[in-house]
Amino acid sequence: MKVALVSPYDWSVSGGVNNHIAHLAEQFVSLGHQPHIVAAGSKPAPGGICPITTIGRPIPLRVSGSVARITLSLRSAGHVKRLLEENDFDIVHVHEPFMPQLPIQFLRYSTAVNVGTWHAARESNFVYVYGRRLIKRWQRKLDGKIAVSAAAVKHIEKYFPGYYNIIPNGVDIEHFERTAEPLREFHDGKLNVLFVGRPEKRKGLKYLIRAFVGVQRAIPESRLIVVGAGKFDRYRRAVENAHLRDVVFRSYVPFDELPRYHHSAHLFCAPNTGFESQGIVLLEAMAAGLPIVASNIDGFAGVLTHGVEGLLVQPEDARSLSDALIALLRDEERRRTMAARGVESARRFSWDRVSRQVLSYYERLIYERTLIDRERAAAGTLET
Numbered sequence: 001m002k003v004a005l006v007s008p009y010d011w012s013v014s015g016g017v018n019n020h021i022a023h024l025a026e027q028f029v030s031l032g033h034q035p036h037i038v039a040a041g042s043k044p045a046p047g048g049i050c051p052i053t054t055i056g057r058p059i060p061l062r063v064s065g066s067v068a069r070i071t072l073s074l075r076s077a078g079h080v081k082r083l084l085e086e087n088d089f090d091i092v093h094v095h096e097p098f099m100p101q102l103p104i105q106f107l108r109y110s111t112a113v114n115v116g117t118w119h120a121a122r123e124s125n126f127v128y129v130y131g132r133r134l135i136k137r138w139q140r141k142l143d144g145k146i147a148v149s150a151a152a153v154k155h156i157e158k159y160f161p162g163y164y165n166i167i168p169n170g171v172d173i174e175h176f177e178r179t180a181e182p183l184r185e186f187h188d189g190k191l192n193v194l195f196v197g198r199p200e201k202r203k204g205l206k207y208l209i210r211a212f213v214g215v216q217r218a219i220p221e222s223r224l225i226v227v228g229a230g231k232f233d234r235y236r237r238a239v240e241n242a243h244l245r246d247v248v249f250r251s252y253v254p255f256d257e258l259p260r261y262h263h264s265a266h267l268f269c270a271p272n273t274g275f276e277s278q279g280i281v282l283l284e285a286m287a288a289g290l291p292i293v294a295s296n297i298d299g300f301a302g303v304l305t306h307g308v309e310g311l312l313v314q315p316e317d318a319r320s321l322s323d324a325l326i327a328l329l330r331d332e333e334r335r336r337t338m339a340a341r342g343v344e345s346a347r348r349f350s351w352d353r354v355s356r357q358v359l360s361y362y363e364r365l366i367y368e369r370t371l372i373d374r375e376r377a378a379a380g381t382l383e384t
Helices: 016-029 076-084 102-109 128-138 150-156 173-179 205-218 234-241 258-263 280-286 318-329 332-349 353-384
Strands: 003-009 034-040 052-054 060-065 064-072 090-096 113-118 142-147 191-196 223-227 245-251 267-270 292-295 310-313
Touching: 003 016, 003 102, 016 034, 034 102, 034 353, 052 267, 064 150, 076 258, 090 102, 090 267, 090 353, 102 113, 113 150, 113 353, 142 150, 142 353, 173 280, 191 205, 191 258, 191 280, 205 223, 205 234, 205 318, 223 292, 234 245, 234 267, 245 292, 258 280, 267 280, 267 318, 280 292, 280 332, 292 318, 310 353, 318 332, 332 353
Parallel strands: 003 034, 003 090, 034 052, 090 113, 113 142, 191 223, 191 267, 223 245, 267 292, 292 310
Antiparallel strands: 003 064, 060 064
16 A cells, blocks of 8 residues: 655654654555655655655644644645645545644545544644634545544544544554663662653643652652653752752653663653643553553553552642552562553554554555445446
């Protein structure tokens, strides 16, 4: 199959949707298919395992506590139309289908089988609220709809009811499951709690810092390791004001180095407050063999069962978070049992498995389009 994988986001900036598309493309190539990635681009795309076309210069827009780099250029329509004319795609797969501007332009001009995937789980979306009537025009161009989780379905169906096939994000299981040498600086007998995330309010780091005051009071030999892309200056000040010790910040850790932090930790904590469609960071930690303490939000509860792979606590509740961390840090046997269960659960989200689910959905949609075309042809013959 020839498949266009369309992202609204700047391809030069790593992010959840772009990573998802890159992994799908890699798997599709390995299975003998022909993906073609299309995205906004602030600079030319590097060479890869498949063609990559960048259309439109992106600008940063703040959306639900994050910054989305998308193109709003109306000139993108001509580029999209030419690309579709030059390539006979079997599938046009747009990610975040109603995000300006590229996905909408592809839906506007594509005559292939069109598939959309929704990744986000937000409380509200101004584009959907104010553009619902116009968007419905493009919604009708979708032959198939995918959501990465029940949380994502819950968000989108408020505005556009219908059937959404749930196919989750995948996780690079092998990358995190493989044996990685622990970092020597953290191999000193202390109990390490790992946080991985950007310094955004919705990641809930301030609640973890508050909770860690109680953790260190109960377990003096504990350490908090904070890893993420961005500046953590305000959180460093919070640590100083709370008189916490053994709190380490590491910014912009390369992906290849990240498993070393997981394999240096005894416990993973995700105190996020919401807007998480699927717990990717939880699955990565589970693949690395870490038990979890996380907020009980839709996106996380979909991949972690309380008391099985870890513990779920009330979001924005530093006391409950502290109690859960202390309970697991004091119970090595329980941590070991949860870690083993987590590894097994994470394997269900391997990219090999996820990509095959997506391809099977493509095949079903192509078959359904064929049946519709036959029915139309038969009806036309009868009319004549």
